[in-house]
Amino acid sequence: MKKRLLAFLLAVSIAVSMLALPASAAGNANTAVQLSITLNGMDSTQTAALNAVVTRGAFARMLVSYSTFRESVGSQGAVGTLYKDLPGTSAYAPYVRIAVQQGWLSGYTDGTFRPDNAVTLEEAVTAVLKLLGYKMTELSGSFPQAQLNKASELGLRNQLDRQQGEALNYEECAILMYNTLTANSASGSAYGTSLGFTVSNGQVDTSSVMMSSLKGPFIADGTTQLPFTPASIYRNDKVSGSAELNQYDVYYYSESLQTVWIYTRRAAGRITAVSPSASAPTSVTVAGSTYTLGSSAVASQxxxxxxxxxxxxxxxxxxxNNEAAGIVTGEEADSVFYGVVQSSSRSLIEENGADVLQKVAVYCTDGITRTVNVDKSLNFPAGWLVEITVSPDGENxxxxxxxxxxxxxxxxxxALGSAALADDVEILDTTSEGVAGTVRPSRLSGVTLSSSDVRYYTVNEAGQIDRLILNDVTGDLWKYGVLDDVKNLAANYTDLKSFIGSFQTSGDSSGTAATPKTTTTKTTTGAASGTTGTAGTTGSTTGTTTTTTAATVAGQVSNLLVPTTSEILWGIVSGDILSTSWQKLTSNTGSLLSIGFKQVAEITGTPFKQILNFIGGGATYVCYVNGSQVSFTTAIKYPVIAGGVAARQETTGSIKTMVQLMPLKIDRVGAASVLSGGTRYEMADDAQVYLWYKGQYYPTKLSYVNTDEYKLTGWYDNFGCAAGKKVRVIIAVKND
Structure with a gap:
């Protein structure tokens, strides 16, 4: 079977597009961490050390922060010493005191609490079960298996790749506590509802709790001071370590949550429309985007x-939510934005006679697309980097x-090298076609950027990089999916048969009808009787001359090109198709195509030029993307073979190129990564997961498949993006 698979991989480039399976992002790791910070379960500084082991003292803090006692921590004070190794002055003392009083945690018989000991999986889930109101004496079995089994039953261990006796890190504890909110308490209802959260379909809506204590918006004047020292800080919806307020910053805060939200985003330009009326507007359109006016005071301006x-x-x-909390006019309204051109268009206007108006749409580093009127004689192709300046005179x-x-x-x-990144740095990833998307700094942690990866940057007054425009660094701008093998095989087989037939019935350049093509084949007797092959194979042969029809030749080619989906999947799972072989076959498009051309030319006798024309005739690839079936129509046929594929698009949505993803056999699944042969691969935040059964893809979630009951194949991007190599697609095949 291996030989047949390799023959397929070499020749399929011109006729077949097959198989594939996506991967849904690994649970709620990022959401869980953010929520833990917001509830003061952990510090924002700990996001830089999520792999650090959580101690018993730190876990006591988490337990209390996810309980109805979180508001009363401050009233505990430094009263007495509860344990001889935990003085009342310890930062963990009030949390340990509450956790012990409520029976969630306990000390040791020697009078110690051992707050610096690492918390293990069984310790953590036992404490959480008690937090949920379960009585340990009513569980089936003995410690710790009874507790671990109950935790699994409630979903507390979802996406926790830890076993008995293993210590938990901060990310894993954050996931455990998030799972606690969605789990049913002993009373039968989702625990999070008892804290005021809305829990639905395994997700927690925290907005109701946070919004009830939210104050703002306020506009900073450069001397503004918060009424408290915040424990959690968000700047433009990203975790920040600085609560500094500059002039014109918009901020909100929750004193009970000890949290502040700061926004430095701006929308500058000429107002081109107001709604619903000029005298009483509730929204305005500036630079092509419409914004809601956040208050009557703003509306009056x-x-x-x-x-x-x-x-x-x-x-x-x-x-x-990008609401306008304030408005600045005059010289103070001067602003500068940087971004990439998405599109430009010209249209007829007839205000003072007929004329042409040109508009340019620019995706800026702050994530806002601005549309600006420009001179009709200028050209602004998609993909150009531009600067938008706004002054009292208008936009340029x-x-x-x-x-x-x-x-x-x-x-x-x-920091990038020796240059510090500003706390509110704006990062934009772009392609030369103009496709763009904002990037959070943590997405680039540990990534080395070459000079070709950075298209543009600016620095602030402190010399920190405050805007960074990248050149397809993340790979996130590509569209990922899996090939629908059934649809593509049927279409390509029909096209191939028609193509071959055209050279057996059509005339030459002078119009003379061609005679049917005759090919010589040889019957080959191998080790097994009845085995046949094409000319050139070893063994005893008997030559026969036959008149080959289009159907016969197409059948010969399809035998090389069309293995079953299960052959590809199990070839990867079993190791018959190694990643190194796959990379060699798919990394060099020219080489792969030339091999495919030669094989088809050998079988059909078709002139090389006409095969090139066939390849350049375009194709339609049927894929599954984010759970839905879509079609990619291309100008040429790409050597995408099977499984996961990536499509690079123009801003119009047309396909610029398609490439093959790399496969890997998944041995273990973690919170946000997978292990394959001892190597760790991170999963993309929007990874897709599919269950494959008899040629059909069924979108699912990673939490519903595992490496015990399913064979998992991952597909990751390996086409040169500095922050790429993320698992984009996962295919699950049930063992039965």
Whole structure:
């Protein structure tokens, strides 16, 4: 079977697109960590050390933070010494006191608590079960198996790749506590509801709790001081270590949650529309985007009754959900934005006679697409880097030259080489076609960027990099999916048969009808009787001359090109198709195509030029993307063979190129990564997961499949993105 598979991989480039399976992101790791920080279960500084072991003292803090006692921690004070190794002055003392009083944790018979000991899986789930109100004496079995079994039954161990006796790290404890909110308590209802959260379909909506204690928006004037020292800080919805407020920053805070949200986003340009009326607007359109006015005070500033409205050049100060919390006008409204051109268009206007108006849409580093009117005679192709300047006179767009740098993003994602990243740094990944998307700094942790990876950057007054435009560094801008083998095989077989038939019935260039093509085949007797092969194989042969029809030749080619889906899947799982072989076959498009051309030319006798024309005739690839069946129509046929594929698109959605993903056999699944042969591969946040059965793909979640009951095949991008090599697709095949 291996020989047949390799023959398929070599020749399929011109005729077949097959198989594949995506992967859903590994649970709620990021959400769990963010929630833990918000509830003061852990510090924002610990996001840089999520792999650090959690101690018993630190876990006591988590337990209390996820309980109704979290509001009363401050009232505990430094009263007495509960354990001889835990003085009242310890930061963990109030949390341990509450956890012990409630019976979630206990000390040792020698009078110690051992707060610096690592918390193990069985200790953690036992404490959580008690938090949920379960009585240990009512569990079936003995410690710790009874507790571990009950935790699995409730879903507490979902995405926790730990066994009995193993210590938990901060990320794993955050996931455990998130699972606690979604699990049923002893009373039968989701535990999170008792804390005021909304729990639905295994997800926790924390907004109701946070919004009830939220104050704001406020506009900082440069001297503003918060009424408390925040434990958790978010800047532009990202975890931050600095609560510094600069002039015109928009901020909100929750004193009970000890949390502050700071926004530095701006929308600047000329107001081109107001709604619903000029005198009483509730929203305005600036630079092509519409924003809700956050208050009556803001609305009055752009009301026509106060001289504002359409034509006015403003800078909107944006807060949560991009609502306009404030407005700045005049010279103070001057702003500069950087981004990549998405599109440009010209249209007819007939205001003062007929003329042409050109608009350019620019995706900026802050994630906002701005549309600006420019001179109709200028050209702004998609993919150009540009600068938008806004002044009281209006907006201007100019192309900017490349400004590159290089270095390694440190593990804390606070510096690029020796250059510090600003706390509110804006990072934009782009392609030369103009496709773009914002990137959180932590996404680039530990990544080395070459000068070709950085298209542009700017620095603030402190010399910190505050804007960074990248060149397809993450791989996240590509569209990932799996090939629908049944659909593609049927279409390609029909196309191939028609293509071959055209050279057996069509005339030559002078119009003379061609005679049917005759080919010589040889019957080969191998080790097993009845084995046949094409000319050139070893063994005793008997030559016969036959007139080959289109169907016969197409059948011969399809025998090489069309193995079953299960052959490909199990070839990877069993090791018959090694990753090294796969990479060699798919990494060099020209080489793969030329091999495919030669094999088909040998079988059909078709001139090489005509085969090239066939390849260049385009194709339609039927795929599953994010659980839905879609079709990619391309200008040429790409050598995508089987399984996971990646498509690079224009801003219009048309396909620029398609490449094959690399396969790997998954041995173990972690919270946000998988293990294959001892090597760890991170999963993409939006990884897709499919169950494959008899040629059909069924979108599912990673929590519903495992390496015990399923064979898992991962597909990761390996086409050169510095922050790539993420598992994008996972195919699960049930063992039965």
């Amino acid at each position: 752009v009301s026509s009754l106060n001289g504002g409205g359409v034509g006015q050049v403003v800078t909107l100060l944006l807060g949560m 767009v100019e192309r900017i030259d490349r400004r590159s740098t290089s270095g390694t993003i440190n593990e804390a994602a606070t």
